[in-house]
Amino acid sequence: MNLNYLRTSACSGASGRNATGLVSRASRLSAAIGCAVFVAIGALPAQASQASGTLDPLSLPAPTAGTLVAITNATIMTASHGTIERGTILIRDGRIAEVGANVQVPPGARVIDGTGKFITPGIIDAHSHTAAEAINEGTQSVTSEVRIEDVLRQDGISLYRQLAGGTTTINILHGSANAIGGQNAVVKLRFGLPVDSLRFAGAPLGIKFALGENVRQTSRSNPSRYPRSRMGVEDLLRDAFTSAREYRARWKEYDGAKAVWDRAKRKSGPEPVPPRKDLELDALVEVLEGKRLVHWHSYRADEILMALGIAKEFGFRIATMQHALEGYKVADELAAAGTGASTFADFWGYKMEAWDAIPQNAALMAERGVLVTINSDSDERARRLYQEAAKTMRFGGASEESALRMITLNAALQLGIDKRVGSIDVGKDADLAIFNAHPFSPGARVEMTLIDGRVFFDRSTAPTLEWLIEQQKKKPRVTSEEGAR
Template identity: 75%
Template sequence: MTIPNFTRHLALAGRHAIALAAASVTLQAQAAPAAGQAGAAEPLALPAPAAGTLVAITNANIMTASHGNIMGGTILIRNGKIAEIGANVTVPAGAQVIDGRGKWVTPGIIDAHSHSANEGINEGSQSVTAEVRMEDVLRQDGISLYRQLAGGTTTVNILHGSANTIGGQNAIIKLRFGLPVDSLKFAGAPPGIKFALGENVRRTSNAQSTRYPRSRQGVEDLLRESFIGAQEYQREWDAYATTKAAWDKASARTRGPAPIAPRKDLEKDALVEVMQGKRLVYWHSYRADEILMALRISKEFGFKPNFTHILEGYKLADELAAAGATASTFADMWGYKLEAWDAIPHNAALMAERGVNVTINSDSDERARRLYQEAAKAMRFGGASEETALRMITLNAAIQMGIEKQTGSIDVGKDADIAIFNGHPFAPASRVDMTLIDGRVFFDRNTAPTLEWLMQLMRIRPRITSEDGGLR
C-alpha cells in the first residue's frame, strides 16, 4: 500500500484523525536528519542538542501563564533565559529563529509527581526511610523521558513511592534527555521528601505484612514518634555545638580531648530539615480525615504541607487554603481503590476556586506525555478558566515545588523552558511540535521518530474492513 492511500484512509477514520495529523506532517519531514539514527562513533549516544545561545520564537500565540496571552508575539532567549517577550520584539541578527506562525507557546509543563527517571521507587522494607534519596538512583536514558518531552513536559518532581509513612528524599529534574545523569538535576530546587498515608502504608494489600503501622492511627503515631525522635536528635547536636564552642575557647593546656560529635543519622537529618523549613513535604493522601490529620501534624511540627493525589481535597478546600497547603491531584482518576472512591473530576477546579494552589500531576509515564489534556479536563468539569487550567500544569506546580523564580511561566529572566504546540494546547487534536529547556531544543517533531517508522518496524499495514474504508 502506498503512503498517500494510507493517510487518506486514516483521514476517514474519525477518531484516528489525530494519528493522521502526526503521520502526514512527519512524512513531509523525512528529509530532515533523524535524531534516532546512531552515529558511528557513539552508537549508544542519546540525541543531546546543541546549546542555543540566542534563540527567537516569532509570531507565536504566547500563553505566559502569569500575565495573559500575547497573540502573534515573539520570545527572545539569551543564554537559556527568557530575555524579551512581546508583540514588538526585534530579533537580533544571528539568532536561531523558530517560526511560531500558527503555533501556540506555553511554559514548559511541570509534572509535580513522577517516578519516571529512577531505578528504584520504594525502599519498602521499613516504614520510615527518610535517609534514601531519589537523586542516588536517577537514570537519564529511559525512553519515557523522551516521550514526555514530546508532550511538552520539561520539569518533573521525582518522588519516592508511597509504600512508607516517611518515604525518601525527592529529586527535581529537568528532562535534559541525552545528557549525562548529573545534568538532569534542577539547580537550586529546594529539597523535598515524600510522606504517605492510608492504604499503601498500612499494607492493606499485603495480608502477610507484619510491618508497623497497620492502621491509620498507627500512621499518625509513627509520624509523631519520628518527629519527636528527630527533635531529640537535634537537641543532642545543639548540646554538642555548645560543648564544642566552650572547648574551642578553653585553654589548650587545661582542656581535655576534643568532644566527638554525635552520630550523624541520615534519616533524622532529613526530618530535622523538614522542621527547619528547609525540606518540603509531599503528602500522598486520599481521604479527608487523614488529610486533616496531616494538617495537624504539619502544624504541630511547624512545616508547610504540600499534598499529592488529595482526591478528597474538595471537601477540605477552605482548611487547605487556610493552612497555606498546596494540592496536586489527578484530573479524573477515580475508584481505583477504596480510598479513591469519593474522587470527583471537579476536585482541581473546586480547590482552586477556594484559593488553594492546585496542580494536576501524572504519577505515570503515560499521562506525563499529555498533561495539557489533563489540565483541559479542569476546564471541562470544573469550569476553570483557561489560565487557571494552564497554571495547574505550569506555574502552580513551580510554586508547589519552590522553583517559581526559575520556571513555570513565560516571564523575562526565567529559564527558557517552553512547549510549542501546533494548535491551542487544550484542543483535543493539538500536539507538541517542539520542546525547549534552557533555550535548547530537546524535542523537535521534525527530527523525531515517526509513526511511519513504527509501522514499518512492526510490519503493520492498516486493515480496511469497514464499509466507509475507515481504519479499524
C-alpha cells in the first residue's frame, strides 16, 4: 500500500512518534493518536499543522474543491450492488464520484494502492452509548425531553478504537432505564475534532423507548417507580400518548384561533393565549407526526407485540426494535408494520429475558422481510462489528451481502441517512473501511478508515503494540534509580 505521502504530513510518521526525551508512553501514544486525525486526505500538510491547535466547527478542514483521491485495484464490497473485483473508487470533495472496475484515475489525484485490500462502506453502529457524558435519566418513567446531544463529549480513546474497527457512524441512544427515554444523537466518528463536529448534520430526529426488565426495575429490591409490570408499561405508554394527543389538539385549537385572530381586521376579544409549552410532550407529538424515529429497546416477543399495538393505536411507525432478541418469534408482525430490528449477533443468556435469544435471530428475521441490523451496544463490540456480522452467516445462513448490509446499508436505512451513507455508491459520503483481507475472514483487520474522504485512522502510522515494543527495545525505559544518577 502506497501510503508514503501520509508520512510526510506535518504531524504524522516519525516526527510525531519519536518524541524527544523520556515522555511517558501515554503521552507518546496520545500525541501519535492525535496526529492521525489530521493526516487528512485533501488537507495539505500546512493546513494540517495549523489544525493541531484547537478547532472550532467552522474552521474544520473541509475538503477543498478539486480534491481528488483514488483508491485503486481493490476488492470493493459495495453493500448495494455486489462486489467489484480490482475496482477503483474515486473521491471528489469528500464524496464518492465514481466507483467501478473501469474508472479512469484523473491526473492529479492522490492514489491509494488498494491491491489485495477489501473496502467496505464505513460501518454504522445502530446502537451505541459512546461519547455521551450521561446515558440514563431514569428518575421518571417519561423523560422524552432529555437529549443525548446536550451531553456529547469527545470521549477520546473509545471513538478512536471504534474508528480502528472501521466504524464511522454511530447512533448514540439514551439508556433503557425507563419506558420513554431521551432523544438520540446520530454522529460521525470525527475523532480529534471538537465535539460539535461529530454531529451527523441532517440526520432525522429520534428517541429511545424501552421495555422489559430494566424498565420494570426487576433487578432492584426496592423498585422506585410505576410501572412494575408489562401491563403497567402498556398503560403508561397509552397514557403518555393520550396526553400528547390532547396537547397537540390544544395547540391546533390555539393555532386555528390565533390565525383567525390574526386575520381579523377588527379584533374582538383578547388575543388567544397559547398552551404552555411542554418539552416532554413536544417530542411525543413529533413521534405521533412521524417526525421522530422511535428506537425501542425490547427483548421478548410479547412486549414487541404490545409496542406494535400501541404504535398502531396511535398511528405511528416504530423505526426499530432494539435488541429484539425474540424478534424471530414475531418476525411477520415486525415486517408487516415496517419496523426494523437491531440485534446482537449471538450475545444471549445474560438475563432471563435474554434466555430465548438465538444466534439465528438476525438471519431469520431478514428471511421474513424485516430490515435487520447488527449493533454493538458496547464500546468493545463496536470495534469489530464486521466479525459480529459474519456470525449471521455462520449461525443463520445469511448471504455475505446480507451480512454486510446488517452493519452498513440497513443501519443507514433504519436511521434515515441512507442517501448519505451505508453503501459505496456515487454521490454518497466517502465513508470507507479498508481491510487487509476479507472482513469476515480470520486475520482481517482494518488498515484505514475514511470519513468524508478524510483519513481518520491509518494503521501504518498508528501507535500499535508492535510499534510500542520496538520503541521500548530501542530506548529502554530509564528507571528512577538510573534517572537519579
